[in-house]
Amino acid sequence: MNFNCNVNIVDAIMGAGKSQSIINHINASGVENKFLVITPYLDEVDRYKKYCPSKHFKAPKFEKNQTKLDDIKKMIDKGENIVSTHALFQKFDNELIDICRASNYTLVMDEVANVVDEYSLSKQDFTLLTNTYVDINHKTKQLIWKEKYKDYSGKFDNEKRLCELGSLVCYGDNLMVWLFPIETFNSFRNIYILTYRFDLQLQKYYYDYYRLPYTYLSVVGNSMDTYQLSAYDKNQNKPKYDYRKLIHICDLEKLNMIGDREHDLSKTWYFRNKGNSTMQVLKNNISNFFRHIRCDNSSDNIWTTFKDYKSLLKGKGYTRGYLPLNSRATNEYKKRTSVVYPVNRYLNPFVKNFFLTNNIDIDEDGYALSEMLQFIWRSAIRDGNEIWIYLPSVRMRGLLEQWISENSAI
Structure with a gap:
């Protein structure tokens, strides 16, 4: 797979100023730069709204006959700066991936995402699925929904959706693993992931599985106003406390x-x-x-x-x-x-x-x-x-x- 996303891992201990450094980076960026910020909690959503006033961050919301996923699609179409939670990020579909790819957004992720898990299916259902509805890429083991069943609706609706996202991979004779759709990351030109010890986390192994390259960055500065991103320097990760x-x-x-x-x-x-x-x-x-x-x-x-x-x-x-x-x-x-x-x-x-x-x-x-x-x-x-x-x-x-x-x- 060819990747055109520039993935930056902002790796520093908790409390070192990662979030504030990216806030300062966002505030210093030009009006033409648009951001999608993904954070674990709603209180952090409010933080980006408060500390990036010129960017007018908005959060997707439910409205009558409209989901948050529907709303974020409309917001990206309008070129809004958006802040939302990991829960919504997990729901990205192919339409939203296409919209993001066409809109040149920068993705900021406060902490890593849930990117891999086992996917349970009975042996009988697995056999029916693989013998009838899908092909298996012999190199990647990825399940590919057959074109002749593109209008299928029934028991395997969820498996069809996941196959279309490229998220189901065979493992062993009758097992599957769910992988977060890698094309979601590939739909952004620039990505910043804020975490500590990325080298020990599942998202690192997931990137290595796909051979997606990434670069480490450090945080420099000693106060909210001075925190900023810099080229990686392992000495910047030295502890401040005994x-x-x-x-x-x-x-x-x-x-x-x-x-x-x-x-x-x-x-x-x-x-x-x-x-x-x-x-x-x-x-x-x-x-x-x-x-x-x-x-x-x-x-x-x-x-x-x-x-x-x-x-x-x-x-x-x-x-x-x-x-x-x-x-x-x-x-x-x-x-x-x-x-x-x-x-x-x-x-x-x-x-x-x-x-x-x-x-x-x-x-x-x-x-x-x-x-x-x-x-x-x-x-x-x-x-x-x-x-x-x-x-x-x-x-x-x-x-x-x-x-x-x-x-x-x-």
């Missing part, structure tokens, strides 16, 4: 013994123990940490778990401090000082094996570390303030301790 003095990891054996083994507190572990007393022990440990070890207010707490198990771990005094496990970008909790991260992260085995079989090197510990740091940096550590964290997984605790040792200012 995290050894700021991040206090709970080392109480009684609380940590629940995660003593390498795979304890993984998603598989949660599934295995959801119906027994082990989950109650973990819940008691979380409560003990917040109520008796930290002795703080509920407004000081943040915690998480795998979403299917939130109801089993929520408790009096801390339930409202829950954040989804994949939380990124939001600054709403940056004054909170007590953090509980009772999970052990691993790549989806299906996704992991898909990349490995396509000769894409992955770093599973690096992925786990990257996901954990994104969550922890929702807290007060973001501004260089002390935090206390309960991290019962021996594996995750070791990854964080190693990162602190290697990334603390001397």
